[in-house]
Each structure stands twice: as C-alpha cells, then as structure tokens.
Amino acid sequence: MSFPVVVLISGSGSNLQALIDQSLQGDLDIDIKAVISNKASAFGLERASKAGIPTHSLDHKQFESREAFDQALMQVIDQYQPKLVVLAGFMRILTEQFTRHYEGRMLNIHPSLLPKYKGLNTHQRALEDGETEHGVSVHFVTSELDGGAVVLQAATDVQADDTADSLAQKVHTLEHIIYPLSVKWFSTGRLTLENGIANLDGQALPTTGMRYHNALT
Structure with missing residues (x-):
C-alpha cells in the first residue's frame, strides 16, 4: 500500500510535479492524497488536478489570525491521515501549534x-x-523558521x-x-x-x- 502524503503549496508547484512524476514512474511509492494551497490561483493546483489528485484552497486572508488559519488547515490535512506533510513552496510562517502537531513528519525545502x-x-x-x-536544503519543520x-x-x-x-x-x-x-x-x-x-x-x-x-x- 502506497505511503500517504499531503502536499502544501503557494505557487507553481514545480517540486510537487517532481513528486508526481517520480511516483508515476514508480521511483517513489507514495500516494499524494491531496494538494492544499493558501492561494486559489496557484498553478500547482492545476498540476494536481491534471494528475487526478484532490485539491483544496484555503485563503489565509479570510481568517482572523494565523492560529485560526493553521487550525483550519490542520482539519483539512488530517482528514486524509497522511504519514508525511510536504511543504513545496508553501509561503506561510507556521504556528508552533501546527509544527508540533506534525513534528517528525513534515518536511520543507529551502533554497x-x-x-x-x-x-x-x-x-x-x-x-x-x-x-x-x-544550493538547497531539505529539512524537518519545527517552530523555528528554516531551523529544523x-x-x-x-x-x-x-x-x-x-x-x-x-x-x-x-x-x-x-x-x-x-x-x-x-x-x-x-x-x-x-x-x-x-x-x-x-x-x-x-x-x-x-x-x-x-x-x-x-x-x-
């Protein structure tokens, strides 16, 4: 059974595409359960839809606080029960509550x-x-910005x-x-x-x- 993953994006989703391509080629045995963006216009949502992956957009501007947005985002993510959350150009500073919830099972890539x-x-x-x-670094996500x-x-x-x-x-x-x-x-x-x-x-x-x-x- 493929490994369940949820991907968070804010933009074009080129790293998302790399994950999709490698999973289709059989190089990566993951099941991308959903792609979620804080921007409805993110091109990465089109990439996901083309690959038959469920998409969600959650506009952070519609929430009264960072904490409220992160709480709503957690609810969307957790309905898919991912074993890993992948940040692929997700341009949000995450609250400590959020990072603790996914500690040890959330990765980010930083240029x-x-x-x-x-x-x-x-x-x-x-x-x-x-x-x-x-160059570029892949790191675990903690409450410290780019500090995991x-x-x-x-x-x-x-x-x-x-x-x-x-x-x-x-x-x-x-x-x-x-x-x-x-x-x-x-x-x-x-x-x-x-x-x-x-x-x-x-x-x-x-x-x-x-x-x-x-x-x-």
Whole structure:
C-alpha cells in the first residue's frame, strides 16, 4: 500500500510535479492524497488536478489570525491521515501549534545551504556576500523558521556571471532531485527525526545533513 502524503503549496508547484512524476514512474511509492494551497490561483493546483489528485484552497486572508488559519488547515490535512506533510513552496510562517502537531513528519525545502540564509531572497543574499557555492536544503519543520534538522543538501558553484535568476534556475534543478529522494527515504522508513536530530538508517546525520554529490556546477 502506497505511503500517504499531503502536499502544501503557494505557487507553481514545480517540486510537487517532481513528486508526481517520480511516483508515476514508480521511483517513489507514495500516494499524494491531496494538494492544499493558501492561494486559489496557484498553478500547482492545476498540476494536481491534471494528475487526478484532490485539491483544496484555503485563503489565509479570510481568517482572523494565523492560529485560526493553521487550525483550519490542520482539519483539512488530517482528514486524509497522511504519514508525511510536504511543504513545496508553501509561503506561510507556521504556528508552533501546527509544527508540533506534525513534528517528525513534515518536511520543507529551502533554497540555501542551511543554516546560511534563512528566510527570503536567498540567491541575491548569497551573491552579495560573494559566496562561491550556493544550493538547497531539505529539512524537518519545527517552530523555528528554516531551523529544523537538515536532511539533505545539494550545492552548485556560483559563477562570476551568475545573477539571482540564474542561481534560482540552477537551484530549482537540484530541488527536483533531492526533494523526491528525501521523501523516498522517509516513506521507506530510512529517515526519522529523533530528539530533534535527523537520522538516516539509524545513524545521526550531521547538522548540515547529507550532501548530494552529483550536483550541478
């Protein structure tokens, strides 16, 4: 029986598409039970519908508080009883109540080599700091913004002619490789969170997670 997953998005859903494609190809034995967005216009909802996946949109602006929105979101998610919640470009800061509810079974992907560049505008910030490499991290979600245990990272060299847009394109390519892999590890029981530390095959991972070496240069 396929592993039940719910995916949260806010935008185009390219990482969602990578998960859909790998599950259709048989590389990833997951069942995406639903895709939920806080924006009804998110293109990722069309991707999900095309794949026959149930969709929901929940406009955060219609709720009086962050807590009220998260409570409603939990109710929608939990009706599908997922074993993993995947944040794929879900642009919301989540409350502690929400993150505690899914602790150890919620993953996010962030476009930097954490712990560097938490938050927004990561590509521009890396360029301004003169970084020679940049990349992407998959991590468990906690109440600390982009602060949960890192699972897997992939890096790319920063070239002299790189812009924020060109870096974003290179990082996107890496995202579509390492996010499905991380989800696969979790769905097959290889990846767990123990006392705030990511473990792979029963071994504690370093604070920056595993490094995916077949990265773009």
